[in-house]
Amino acid sequence: MVENRPILNVVTHLVLILGIAMVALPIWITFVAATHDEARMLQAPLPLLPGGYFFENFKQTFLGSGLSGSETAPVWRMLLNSLFMALMIAFGKIAISLLSAFAIVYFKFPFRMGFFWMIFITLMLPVEVRILPTFEVVADLGLLNSYWGLSIPLIASATATFMFRQVFLTIPDEMLESARIDGAKPMRFFVDILIPLSRTNIAALFVILFIYGWNQYLWPLLITTDTDMTTIVMSIKQMLEAAEQSPQWNIIMMTALLAMIPPVFVVIAMQKLFVQGLTETDK
């Protein structure tokens, strides 16, 4: 589209601006709400311009006990918990799926396709479906209220295995043969050739999986009872339901704002690789 058509330009810009406004407005309101005091947030109409309580709110939320009158961990602790969980899930999933895809694509062993389909079928069983037996297992292993318990049950991933399988299938066989002639043993080939070649796909998957891990709600809610182990996503919800209180929107919104920062940071940092990983076909 190289033609110069001013009216079309105006229209396309209008549509884009409208789209951005729709996405940005809730975030703006979150930000505004985080800068007022508690009393102002309970009055109508909702403020649309920032107030002067940003740092007070920030201090109380991030370092203090957060919601007054309830026993939650300080938000920095929750952020750290969420970060650990999300990172463990993302790295764990990537490591496990890389290895299983490697096995399925490059090794011939009995029932290879059987195993592949077994992994593939688990796509149909999300965490919610198998949550009771999983809880039982984790509880029996004594992993309640631990980072291991938060992350391990979520690590197995059919989607990522399938994706890496597809990536490996696009790598020409000659690459393997060439490495064999060069004397590379399987794990050496995996580390020296396969992983660098799927670098962009790993980055793309990392972004997706980090956000998946970060947004986990149901599972952490089930297995953490200790306030020191709560994650930020579940506690936002808990704050809303704090008993016998009107919601303290300023604190809740500040928490939400803080909860947004790490995923945004991950996306920005990985953006270039992420886009390459999703669009690149040339090997």
Next chain:
Amino acid sequence: MAKIKLKDLVKNYDKVEVLHHVEGEFQDGEFIVIVGPSGCGKSTLLRMVAGLETVTSGEIFIGDKLVNDLEPADRDIAMVFQNYALYPHMTVRQNMAYGLKIRKISAFEIDRRVNEAADILEIRDYLDRKPRQLSGGQRQRVAMGRAIVRDPQVFLFDEPLSNLDAKLRVQMRLEIKKLQRKLGVTSIYVTHDQVEAMTLGDRLMVLNGGYVEQFGTPIDLYDKPASVFVAGFIGSPAMNFVPTELKNGKVALPGGTTIDVASKGAGEVVLGIRPEHLVANDKGAIEIEAEMFEQLGANTLVHGHLKGTTHPFVASVPGHVSNESGTVMRFDAPKEQVHLFDKSTEKRLED
């Protein structure tokens, strides 16, 4: 540097035999070309020597060592692939050094060997580039460099020139030949291009449908093709064939004329004569009704058919000739240039 011996080599894919009892002995330093149409098993044979395919039965020796069960890396070979198979994320230098690094050769020695190979192949200027920044010809050189630095006993080439354009192919062909001469490493080269095969090989192994049709020097194959297949495959344009009858040292042509041949036998035969061996002669026995003339500059290809039949026939005449379509041209076939093959077995009839 080593001899290679193939003993009664058989390859099956799911019970289908694709290579049938291949025998061969390649001398130290020899340049062997395995040639044949696609699907004849030539790449399979090469990959068996490389250790990338298992051997169903038979034995492969490199030097005096039986290598059937050795990993490719332990066979002391280097291979150049059709699509080069360079590691895209490594620089040219790293590509060439990778195999040496795995062998735990000292960094100093790796550096020396890489630089030496880079000098031979004139790729020193782009040692620090990635493969995707190189042209096809340059990648080809890098692939060869990767083979050279290994200092192997055997080079294996799997149609290495087929991804290059025509001009570059001719140039690289010469370079491969020179390089092989210089290094004196026993080489096996697989191609479907008979010109490449003729120019490169000290000896050619012609494969057809998994059988070795003939194994000999290029000139042997050209002068004394062992079968109709080899006769038609080697030489360009391809040999003319006419099914006919042999009697009293003469063969009859469909037009009623006869030509003298050296053979004394009798029976149904296939007569073969190369286009470039036909001699124009107004009283010649071979009458061709010309249909088309292909001017190649130095000579002209006359495409037509034997007069009175639909047998296609091609003659190569020196200089520029251009007649109208339908003109009848007559040729002689010198006795010693006529090939006779048994009609049922398609094997060469000895003189």
